[in-house]
Amino acid sequence: MSGVRLLVGTRKGAFILTSDGKRKNWKVDGPHFAGWEIYHMKGSPADPDRIYASQTSAWFGQIIQRSDDGGKSWNTPGGGPATNPQGMPTGESNKFVYAGVPGTHQWYDGTQHPWEFKRVWHLEPSLRDPNHVFAGVEDAALFESRDGGGTWQELSGLRKHDTGPKWQPGAGGMCLHTILLDPANEKRMSVAISAAGAFRTDDGGKTWKPINRGLHSQYIPDPMAEVGHCVHRIAMHPSRPKTLFMQKHWDVMRSDDAGDSWREVSGNLPSDFGFPVDVHAHEPETIYVVPIKSDSEHFPPDGKLRVYRSRTGGNEWEELTKGLPQRDCYVNVLRDAMSVDSLDRCGVYFGTTGGQVYASANGGDSWEPIVRDLPAVLSVEVQTLK
Amino acid sequence: MIRVVLPHHLRTLARVGNEVQVELNGSVTVRGVLDALELQYPALRGTIRDHETKKRRPLVRFFACGEDISHEPLDAPLPDAIANGTEPFFIMGAIAGG
Numbered sequence: 001m002s003g004v005r006l007l008v009g010t011r012k013g014a015f016i017l018t019s020d021g022k023r024k025n026w027k028v029d030g031p032h033f034a035g036w037e038i039y040h041m042k043g044s045p046a047d048p049d050r051i052y053a054s055q056t057s058a059w060f061g062q063i064i065q066r067s068d069d070g071g072k073s074w075n076t077p078g079g080g081p082a083t084n085p086q087g088m089p090t091g092e093s094n095k096f097v098y099a100g101v102p103g104t105h106q107w108y109d110g111t112q113h114p115w116e117f118k119r120v121w122h123l124e125p126s127l128r129d130p131n132h133v134f135a136g137v138e139d140a141a142l143f144e145s146r147d148g149g150g151t152w153q154e155l156s157g158l159r160k161h162d163t164g165p166k167w168q169p170g171a172g173g174m175c176l177h178t179i180l181l182d183p184a185n186e187k188r189m190s191v192a193i194s195a196a197g198a199f200r201t202d203d204g205g206k207t208w209k210p211i212n213r214g215l216h217s218q219y220i221p222d223p224m225a226e227v228g229h230c231v232h233r234i235a236m237h238p239s240r241p242k243t244l245f246m247q248k249h250w251d252v253m254r255s256d257d258a259g260d261s262w263r264e265v266s267g268n269l270p271s272d273f274g275f276p277v278d279v280h281a282h283e284p285e286t287i288y289v290v291p292i293k294s295d296s297e298h299f300p301p302d303g304k305l306r307v308y309r310s311r312t313g314g315n316e317w318e319e320l321t322k323g324l325p326q327r328d329c330y331v332n333v334l335r336d337a338m339s340v341d342s343l344d345r346c347g348v349y350f351g352t353t354g355g356q357v358y359a360s361a362n363g364g365d366s367w368e369p370i371v372r373d374l375p376a377v378l379s380v381e382v383q384t385l386k
Numbered sequence: 387m388i389r390v391v392l393p394h395h396l397r398t399l400a401r402v403g404n405e406v407q408v409e410l411n412g413s414v415t416v417r418g419v420l421d422a423l424e425l426q427y428p429a430l431r432g433t434i435r436d437h438e439t440k441k442r443r444p445l446v447r448f449f450a451c452g453e454d455i456s457h458e459p460l461d462a463p464l465p466d467a468i469a470n471g472t473e474p475f476f477i478m479g480a481i482a483g484g
Contacts, residue, residue: 035395059445059479060395060433076399076429094432 009038012375054120099156124179136176155205170194195230211259237284265314276338299330323367336379351377389474449476
């Protein structure tokens with residue numbers, strides 16, 4: 001029987017929400033790793049029982065957790081045997097060390113600042129191998145593990161790009177938050193960094209190029225610069241890997257040449273500021289964003305929580321409000337907090353900084369809260385279970 | 387046998403109770419205690435001090451016999467009461483961030 005499993009990362013732990021294919025009745029499991037920030041969890045497309053989680057703390061640093069049974073149990077992989085004779089976990093899966101001399105990047109005040117690892121923002125399991133997983137980290141870099149999260153190596157060609165010293169942090173830190181794997185070309189991958197922009201490799205991560213042509217950011221000295229753009233999120237439909245949709249700091253953008261050029265498709269949105277963007281599972285031209293009032297006021301315009309859907313790949317947007325609060329709502333929806341399932345009627349999900357997780361089992365036509373009172377939601381990923 | 391009290395989040399990470407005990411082969415110092423602790427509970431590596439530099443994480447503090455010794459040399463001998471197990475060595479998360 002089909003079903004879905006939502007992996008919800010919050011400021012105070014992880015939650016796993018499950019339902020059958022009707023997506024009406026939900027079981028809430030958690031908190032896992034209570035009290036820790038869970039920036040992101042994601043399941044392997046090659047093995048849905050394999051789930052990776054980024055567990056982090058300002059006090060105690062970064063932990064990578066792994067489940068091999070769909071989230072029922074977890075371990076910290078790596079570092080030798082799975083458990084010592086007393087049954088204690090023996091993992092050392094939290095060792096992220098930049099390759100070579102880390103170097104410097106631009107700091108908020110324009111000076112150069114050493115690269116310092118802070119946390120993993122996003123985990124992207126390989127499309128083919130459950131033991132192969134990528135990690136996007138702050139300060140911005142891309143790591144990979146080929147042993148199920150036990151050990152991590154930097155793909156340093158990205159950070160050592162000529163423009164690296166010009167990269168600078170956004171308000172949330174200099175994070176690599178988006179990793180898109182091209183299902184048609186194993187060597188091609190795109191990433192996005194706040195506030196450096198988008199980059200693409202066509203050789204499996206050895207070399208990278210900025211893919212920011214067409215982006216216009218009035219808040220930087222050169223609005224058309226090669227790097228320095230605050231990209232919030234990029235989404236792609238797997239059947240059309242050359243078509244990318246971007247929610248930039250301001251502006252919703254579209255590319256049909258794998259990022260080589262972009263054009264704005266904000267159209268009639270009430271605000272083109274926002275964080276997440278996602279694509280319908282079965283309709284590559286149907287996309288979703290959640291407009292936020294501004295970079296100074298991180299809440300929905302007019303206190304109305306509205307998802308906007310375009311069925312034309314941008315420019316023409318319809319508001320989706322049924323089931324969502326339409327007054328006195330001042331939550332935010334963060335960049336990794338929206339996801340879609342691939343059931344026959346595509347399910348759309350998002351979580352808010354107010355702790356609600358909303359679900360639509362009909363492509364966004366109507367919404368229901370699955371839970372209302374979780375800690376602030378940082379990320380939502382969905383697994384469609386056959 | 388050295389008694390070590392861990393902060394709550396590291397207890398849950400290492401799946402241990404309020405207090406753990408570690409054996410030291412050499413002299414009883416902060417470095418020796420941390421080395422033994424990480425050997426026994428590898429999941430704690432990197433959570434108290436940096437993997438590479440071994441520098442204490444900024445929001446972690448060490449206490450011995452009621453004294454904050456976080457800034458003392460790592461190779462300074464710990465008090466006899468820690469060495470003979472009368473008192474535990476405390477690793478604490480600083481009260482910071484609300």
